[in-house]
Amino acid sequence: MNGLQMMERVARGLRGARGVAPCRYDSGEPRSRATRAMVVAVALVAATPAFAEEPKLRLDLLTKRDAKLSASSLSREKLAAFVAVAAPKDNLTKVGDGTLAFVWERNGLRVPLVDRIGRWSDQDARWVSNALDQLPDLYIRKAIRGGMKRIYRDGALPTAPTDHLEKASDREGRGGVAVPAGPWNFVAVGDNLFANEAHCYKVTTHELGHCVQWDISGWATPLTGTNGWTGISWTTGIPTIGLRSWNGFVSNYSRKTHMEDFAECAAWYWLDPDKLLSANPAKFAFMRDRVFEGLVSPASARRDRPENPAPVKPVVERLGDAKDDNYALVKVYGNYFMGPLDGGFNTVRYRGTTALHLPISRTTIWSWVPGISKGSAPVTVTTQDGKSEQIGFTVTKPWWKFW
Numbered sequence: 001m002n003g004l005q006m007m008e009r010v011a012r013g014l015r016g017a018r019g020v021a022p023c024r025y026d027s028g029e030p031r032s033r034a035t036r037a038m039v040v041a042v043a044l045v046a047a048t049p050a051f052a053e054e055p056k057l058r059l060d061l062l063t064k065r066d067a068k069l070s071a072s073s074l075s076r077e078k079l080a081a082f083v084a085v086a087a088p089k090d091n092l093t094k095v096g097d098g099t100l101a102f103v104w105e106r107n108g109l110r111v112p113l114v115d116r117i118g119r120w121s122d123q124d125a126r127w128v129s130n131a132l133d134q135l136p137d138l139y140i141r142k143a144i145r146g147g148m149k150r151i152y153r154d155g156a157l158p159t160a161p162t163d164h165l166e167k168a169s170d171r172e173g174r175g176g177v178a179v180p181a182g183p184w185n186f187v188a189v190g191d192n193l194f195a196n197e198a199h200c201y202k203v204t205t206h207e208l209g210h211c212v213q214w215d216i217s218g219w220a221t222p223l224t225g226t227n228g229w230t231g232i233s234w235t236t237g238i239p240t241i242g243l244r245s246w247n248g249f250v251s252n253y254s255r256k257t258h259m260e261d262f263a264e265c266a267a268w269y270w271l272d273p274d275k276l277l278s279a280n281p282a283k284f285a286f287m288r289d290r291v292f293e294g295l296v297s298p299a300s301a302r303r304d305r306p307e308n309p310a311p312v313k314p315v316v317e318r319l320g321d322a323k324d325d326n327y328a329l330v331k332v333y334g335n336y337f338m339g340p341l342d343g344g345f346n347t348v349r350y351r352g353t354t355a356l357h358l359p360i361s362r363t364t365i366w367s368w369v370p371g372i373s374k375g376s377a378p379v380t381v382t383t384q385d386g387k388s389e390q391i392g393f394t395v396t397k398p399w400w401k402f403w
């Protein structure tokens with residue numbers, strides 16, 4: 001039993017024994033000094049989002065106010081009333097009306113938990129409720145406004161109208177999916193969300209992030225992107241197109257699209273802001289200023305997330321031919337190249353001489369052996385992220401014999 005639970009129990013005992021009604025500070029009854037102090041404290045709590053999220057801090061605040069009153073003037077009844085206010089309110093209500101299984105509510109925000117392919121268990125709902133409890137009103141309000149009108153409980157995997165556009169392997173292991181756009185307006189979750197409670201908190205925060213982005217830029221999101229955000233790492237909002245650099249990301253997954261990047265960074269800002277700041281100060285600033293409007297997460301809402309990906313530069317794994325003539329086509333295979341529709345650039349060099357090239361994908365570039373003399377001509381690929389190691393190649397015919 002923690003301190004808070006103990007105080008709750010004491011309060012319950014006191015109420016029972018002395019017939020004290022639950023605290024009502026809006027009853028219009030004459031207010032004692034203690035009650036007045038409490039009303040002020042409660043008003044402060046309501047006006048301070050960081051405190052409003054955090055039961056322990058809320059209690060601390062009350063205790064501080066409380067300390068101004070002399071201990072002797074504080075009757076047991078009043079103490080009981082204090083404790084009743086200090087105890088965290090349960091924001092989750094079980095409904096069980098048709099498909100409406102639970103409702104999460106706080107400060108006028110309402111999130112229905114609705115059965116769809118699967119059913120909400122008490123534990124599922126509790127974990128999602130605990131996750132929402134740790135997020136600030138402002139973030140949840142933006143997510144609801146952006147399109148999170150309900151959270152569906154699906155089965156093994158959450159389903160979205162765009163599923164047919166995705167490879168099955170991409171959907172594997174998925175815990176949640178957000179479809180904020182009308183007419184859908186939902187977040188759906190599946191079994192994988194509930195692997196453990198920490199995972200549920202992280203993924204829930206991520207899915208809300210998708211809805212918050214939709215709140216900012218709506219249907220422009222998948223086309224031109226989100227002003228001030230997309231341009232940091234992408235040249236366009238169109239998913240997967242326009243990567244500017246392979247670096248500056250908080251996770252490998254966030255390299256997928258600027259939307260996954262947004263949702264990941266929103267979650268990291270709240271759960272592990274230091275890592276977001278070290279991965280990309282511009283993304284940190286956007287989350288702080290535009291999304292969270294200066295709010296900083298309390299220590300209790302934070303979780304350690306995996307380390308940022310190490311910096312990457314292009315890697316050449318192999319060439320289509322180990323040797324060839326001048327002007328012959330040689331395919332370069334590797335990783336971290338810039339694709340044909342990406343931002344950034346590729347340069348292919350043979351023994352230091354720039355070759356004509358054509359990017360085919362982020363792992364394949366076609367190149368044409370430049371007109372250099374025969375012999376060893378190691379190949380490198382350079383992008384805005386750096387220069388690859390050399391890979392051996394031999395030019396078999398000097399260019400002057402060719403003509």
Ligand SMILES: [Zn+2]
Pocket residue numbers: 206207210259260263
């Ligand atoms: Zn996502």
